[in-house]
Amino acid sequence: MIKIHAHRGASMYAPENTLEAAELAIKMNADAIELDVHLTADKHIVVSHDGTLGRCCDGEGDINKQTLEQLQKYNFNNNNAKYQFCRIPTLNEFYDLVKPSNLFLNVEIKGDCGEIEPYLADLTKQFGMVERVLYSSFNHESLVKIKELEPNCKTGLLYGDTIPDIVNYCKKQGYDAIHPYHGELTSEIISECIANNIMVNPWTVDNTEDMKRLYSAGVTGIITDCPDVAREVLNSL
Known part of the structure; x- marks a missing residue:
């Protein structure tokens, strides 16, 4: 069964990587968030795409140089007027949110290898x-x-450009899935991966024609900002 991964939650509609975006994605029948x-200065795992503050919140500086208490004073609503104040969430809170459900989490590891x-x-x-x-x-x-x-x-394995002989590379490294940029993904790669029990979950798929093409080609999932649209397209096939 094809799984719909809500990219940073339902980030087309709600502030990315917030509990609000995750809760909306759940309402939209996403299969995964x-x-x-990133790791804070006091070793809490927080949910944020950027390691540097400013794009999505009213704070400044680096996440890994601030404590959780400091970070949670900032507003992460990404200037979305529908959401007055959004706090940076911890991974603990995401686990608490999805544990009672059947959803799973696609956790992208940021930062330097070896610490988090x-x-x-x-x-x-x-x-x-x-x-x-x-x-x-992206850090293999x-x-x-x-x-x-x-x-x-x-x-x-997240990647943008084509990786030669991707199946053998995954087998050698022990990866269970590939997460390629959807524009570089061919039906041949999809078929070869599926035949070798390697999941294929391309990113970030927001166009309905791309969704139809990838669904028909046999991907195991798609990563999308609009899980409601992805579900509607999948149900129509």
């Missing part, structure tokens, strides 16, 4: 979410590291 994680992974592995195990988390990253070493810490976890 895609989110990004032990905290991630411990927190995910603590919440009993190992089977319901798919770790993804980070995926190897998290797999070493938690051999039962699933990992997805």
